[in-house]
Amino acid sequence: MKIIELNRSVTESNDRDADALRAKMKEKGVLMFNLMSSPGSGKTTLLSRVIRDMKDNTRIGVMEADIASDVDAIRIEEMGAKAIQAHTDGMCHMDAGMTERAFDALGDEQLDIVFLENVGNLICPAEFDTGAGKNIMILSVPEGDDKPLKYPLMFETSDALIITKMDTLSYFDFDLELCRERVRALNPDIRIFPVSAVTGEGMEDFENWIRECKKEW
Amino acid sequence: MNKREIDILDVKSDVIADNDREAGKVRKYMREKKVFLVNLMASPGAGKTTTLVRTINALKDKYRIGVMEADVDSDVDAATVQAAGAKVIQLHTGGSCHMDANMTFRGIEQLGMEDIDVLFLENIGNLVCPAEFDVGAAKRVAILSVPEGDDKPLKYPLMFQVCDLLMIGKIDVKPVFNFDEEACRKYVRELNPTMPVIPVSAKTGEGFDAWIDWLTKEIEAFRAAEV
Numbered sequence: 036m037k038i039i040e041l042n043r044s045v046t047e048s049n050d051r052d053a054d055a056l057r058a059k060m061k062e063k064g065v066l067m068f069n070l071m072s073s074p075g076s077g078k079t080t081l082l083s084r085v086i087r088d089m090k091d092n093t094r095i096g097v098m099e100a101d102i103a104s105d106v107d108a109i110r111i112e113e114m115g116a117k118a119i120q121a122h123t124d125g126m127c128h129m130d131a132g133m134t135e136r137a138f139d140a141l142g143d144e145q146l147d148i149v150f151l152e153n154v155g156n157l158i159c160p161a162e163f164d165t166g167a168g169k170n171i172m173i174l175s176v177p178e179g180d181d182k183p184l185k186y187p188l189m190f191e192t193s194d195a196l197i198i199t200k201m202d203t204l205s206y207f208d209f210d211l212e213l214c215r216e217r218v219r220a221l222n223p224d225i226r227i228f229p230v231s232a233v234t235g236e237g238m239e240d241f242e243n244w245i246r247e248c249k250k251e252w
Numbered sequence: 253m254n255k256r257e258i259d260i261l262d263v264k265s266d267v268i269a270d271n272d273r274e275a276g277k278v279r280k281y282m283r284e285k286k287v288f289l290v291n292l293m294a295s296p297g298a299g300k301t302t303t304l305v306r307t308i309n310a311l312k313d314k315y316r317i318g319v320m321e322a323d324v325d326s327d328v329d330a331a332t333v334q335a336a337g338a339k340v341i342q343l344h345t346g347g348s349c350h351m352d353a354n355m356t357f358r359g360i361e362q363l364g365m366e367d368i369d370v371l372f373l374e375n376i377g378n379l380v381c382p383a384e385f386d387v388g389a390a391k392r393v394a395i396l397s398v399p400e401g402d403d404k405p406l407k408y409p410l411m412f413q414v415c416d417l418l419m420i421g422k423i424d425v426k427p428v429f430n431f432d433e434e435a436c437r438k439y440v441r442e443l444n445p446t447m448p449v450i451p452v453s454a455k456t457g458e459g460f461d462a463w464i465d466w467l468t469k470e471i472e473a474f475r476a477a478e479v
């Protein structure tokens with residue numbers, strides 16, 4: 036009982052912080068995307084491709100959240116985006132307060148969009164609003180088409196679902212249509228983009244959606 | 253460091269200390285009941301259930317197998333595992349991202365240990381939180397699947413430190429992915445020098461002899477220690 040109350044009060048105070056951060060970003064004209072997925076579903080590879088395709092016309096910043104290590108931030112910086120590594124020190128998700136500190140450290144004046152690469156986890160990040168303008172979830176083909184049944188909250192809270200590693204579809208029993216049905220049952224309005232960051236398949240539609248979101252922000 | 257962070261840390265260390273005490277009770281109970289408990293952990297979609305099904309098939313003539321399927325929601329895995337011939341219970345964590353010792357004990361009581369020799373806990377798909385919570389298992393086993401990438405030990409070190417064995421799963425698709433097995437083994441060794449690492453494919457059966465060998469030896473050692 037006590038644990039439930041503690042959890043609720045943490046979430047409520049986080050929601051207030053998230054709204055404040057969202058308002059601050061809107062004022063500065065920066066749109067933040069919160070990227071969430073399992074470990075190893077291809078967040079960094081997808082981001083690298085988006086940066087390569089969009090960096091000539093869009094000023095992009097990336098906040099890499101990890102429990103430890105800085106392997107991702109190094110990769111992202113090499114692609115030409117402004118990057119910062121946030122260490123959560125054991126925490127399994129980013130909350131709004133941690134995100135704001137990372138955002139302030141990144142320095143926002145010259146940026147159009149910012150990506151937060153959340154900790155690889157399908158559960159806890161779904162419960163914590165980071166203050167992002169849009170939530171993006173990534174599901175990779177090797178993980179299987181049953182994940183919407185097992186981690187429903189993540190699919191419910193996302194604005195877009197990117198199905199990655201589409202180039203490996205023939206090696207796995209992944210039913211794309213069945214997956215779409217399961218996702219739509221949880222979230223009828225979610226946009227679904229099947230892509231391969233390796234071959235580039237489907238990337239243009241996803242990047243056009245990013246541009247539309249930025250225009251509307 | 254602001255005050256709030258310090259508060260959170262204090263709460264967390266209390267939670268872990270409480271859990272460690274509970275885990276000790278579970279371990280003692282399982283020793284009395286002579287049931288070998290394995291805590292199986294991995295990312296979502298790494299192949300825990302497929303691996304478990306193949307493992308049940310390899311062991312079920314020799315041991316009576318039980319499985320506790322922990323999920324945030326749904327019961328798709330429990331049905332699959334039951335069909336393989338194990339005694340199964342589905343545990344819903346109700347949003348919680350890991351199993352703790354107390355939840356595990358409730359699962360054990362509900363399932364009943366009188367007709368089980370080997371019990372598997374299929375933990376929630378998550379590389380972070382389950383590593384912090386000892387459930388009272390005799391052995392902890394992790395699966396890292398090839399499509400996840402060879403850099404995972406760098407990013408989720410605790411999971412690789414606390415486990416007794418690591419399977420590299422989905423090894424049959426290695427040619428399709430950029431997975432450097434030697435680099436992965438090196439990262440793992442740095443975190444946990446003595447842990448056995450076994451590449452397996454639950455689809456083709458590759459590597460299963462080595463995994464079943466290790467498991468059988470551990471089960472027999474556990475059972476022998478009781479007399």
